[in-house]
Amino acid sequence: MELSTSNKNNKKMIVINGGHFSNLAGFYEEVSGVLMKDVDWKVGTLDGFDDILYGGFGVFENNEEIEIIWKDAKKSEDELGxxxxxxxxxxxxxxxxxxxxxxxxxxxxxxxxxxxxTLFDILIEIIESHEKIKLTLD
Structure with a gap:
């Protein structure tokens, strides 16, 4: 689980590591750990995942621009296929x-x-529906 801030524009870079999970439940654990640090609530549904991407109750604020880098995206695409x-x-x-x-x-x-x-397609669509979030598949 990684969270860093880029120096060029102070945009938060959040890393989802596909190597850390192999199913949807594992994805929810990964994004809960990355996006919801120090919060008691965890993601457990597609709607819940969409909700946290609005920001304001995790590691970034409402309307804050962030970049999500999805490492091992091909592995995730296969396993959530x-x-x-x-x-x-x-x-x-x-x-x-x-x-x-x-x-x-x-x-x-x-x-x-x-x-x-596929579930992978749905997750990508959810992320890309948020204008303030840039997604990079790695």
């Missing part, structure tokens, strides 16, 4: 409520047909 995503959706469908199983089944069908997003 098709198989992990299929299992993720199947668990939610099996659990049922409170999940919208029809929507999740549609996402699973799209994934299997090659048109849907």
């Amino acid at each position: 098709l198989e992990a995503t299929r299992e993720f959706y199947e668990r939610k469908i099996k659990q049922g409520r409170p999940f919208n199983t029809e929507l999740i089944q549609e996402k699973l069908d799209a994934l299997i047909s090659g048109e849907g997003q």
Whole structure:
């Protein structure tokens, strides 16, 4: 887990190390440790991950510009790919409520047909939806 400040523009650089995890639960542990230091709350959902990227209750403030460097991104892409995503959706469908199983089944069908997003794709999309965050895959 790394956090540093760049000298060129004082932008915080946060490192997510794909070598530290091999599944979604491990990703949540990694980002909780990197982004939520000294905070009792930990990330445990995709929505929770999105929430912490707004800043204000972790290692950076609301609207502060940061750079996230995702080391070993290729490893993460493989491990959070098709198989992990299929299992993720199947668990939610099996659990049922409170999940919208029809929507999740549609996402699973799209994934299997090659048109849907993997967990890795979803995580990247979440990060890139935050204008103040620059993402670098390493």
